[in-house]
Amino acid sequence: MWAVALLVFREVLEAALIVSVVAAATRGVAKRGLYIGSGIALGATGAMLVAWSAGLLAAAFSGIGQELFNAGILLAAVLMIGWHVLWMSSHGRELGRQMQAMGSAVSSGASSLWLLLAVVALAVLREGSEIVLFLYGMRAGGAEHLWSGLSIGVVAGAALGFALYAGLLRIPMRHFFRVTNAMLVLLAAGLASTAARYLIQADLLPALSQPLWDSAWLLGNGSLPGQTAHILIGYDAQPAGMQLVFYVFTLAALWVGAKLIHGDAPPARVSPSAAAHADPAH
Incomplete structure (x- = not known):
């Protein structure tokens, strides 16, 4: 049971942390709960379908179907997160001004939510399919108490994801979009590396070069801190050189794109009274 719980916990944690960052990054956008909930439902449904067709997937790509499937999902998520980061670089000030001035939900971010719905769906799809395939294999091998292990893993992983989300919401609004955009950039770079x-x-x-370095003695990939760092910033204790190339390229591309767009956007002016009203510290 505990082996099942540990594996499910790690997979759920990865999806939960991605969903938490996405949910926090869309704070104040109207109907974001509907989009994120729909993404989770679509991802879970897709995970079942992928698990059922695992044999066909492997046969179609000569035994490397799972690697291609995972890489394709990750690169698609990188593109969608990247688009949202660039979109927020153009509209983030406007969203912040509207939230501070009106103290109500912002509706102009709905177009970007469609892509983030897909990011959530892809995250749940990838992790969910791995969970289902693992559970099928364990059941075929005669393992017992699968449901207990599954329940423990899901609850524990979701709880840590929610804790991250609650922490992000405590960031003052004047820094909020900058922080969450930076987290999304690191998340995209980590996904590209994976x-x-x-x-x-x-x-x-x-x-x-494999590996470029070995920091497992300090922070192992299998530990909870290592797993969390891997999800949020792309940490790998034993990375290959090509992983670093993908990571740095993604960081550079999004940073340059955001700077170019940010430089074209006029500064937003918020009255001191509106800012004081929106900042929880006041």
Whole structure:
């Protein structure tokens, strides 16, 4: 039971942290709960379908179907998160001004929510399919108490994700969009690095030195802090050179794009009284 709980916990934690960052980044956007909830439901449904067709997937890609599937999902999520980061660079000030001045939900972010719905769905799809495949294998091997382990893992992983979300909401509004945008950039870079690792495993990309360093003695990939750092900032105790290339390229592309867009956007002016009303510290 506890082996099942640990694996499910790690998979749920990865999806939960991604969902938490997305939910916090869309704070104040109208109907964001509906979009995020729909993304979770779509991802869970897709995970079941992927698990049922696992044999066909592996056969279609000569045994590397799982690696290609994971890499494809991760790269799609990187593109969608990147689009949202650039969109927020253009509209973030406006959203912040409206939230501070009116203290009500902002509706102009709905277009970006469609892409973030897909990011949530892809995160749940990838982690959910791995959970289902693992549980199927454990059941075939005669393992017992699967439901107990599943329940413990889901509750524990979701609880940690919610704790991160609650912490992000405590950030003062004047810093909120800057912080969450930075988290999304690091999240996208980490996902790109992980996609590169899957492509290396499938022998579709050269490793370019494997590993570049080994920091497992300080922070192992399998530990809870290491797993959390891997999800949020792309930490890897033993990365390949190609992973670093993907990571740095994604960081640079989003940073340059945001700077270019941010430089074209006129500064938003918020009255001191409105800012004081919106800041929880006041």
